[in-house]
Amino acid sequence: MEKCQNDFMGLIDHKVENNEAFDIFECFQYLTLDTISETAFGIELNSAKTAGKVANPLLDSLREYFAGML
Numbered sequence: 476m477e478k479c480q481n482d483f484m485g486l487i488d489h490k491v492e493n494n495e496a497f498d499i500f501e502c503f504q505y506l507t508l509d510t511i512s513e514t515a516f517g518i519e520l521n522s523a524k525t526a527g528k529v530a531n532p533l534l535d536s537l538r539e540y541f542a543g544m545l
Contacts, residue, residue, distance in 0.1 A: 478513070483502065508537070
């Protein structure tokens with residue numbers, strides 16, 4: 476979990492250093508997905524490290540699923 480938190484803070488630091496606007500909710504989604512996937516399944520997704528650089532089909536599918544529940 477510490478690695479996931481460090482990746483999350485790295486993402487936030489990068490956004491702040493480059494004076495980029497960002498959605499904190501989206502950043503927390505990356506943290507949540509990384510933490511659950513690594514602790515429960517042993518899968519390293521690195522969502523926070525690849526945010527905006529690589530498509531994340533798992534996160535997209537989860538967003539679509541939960542949006543349908545509202």
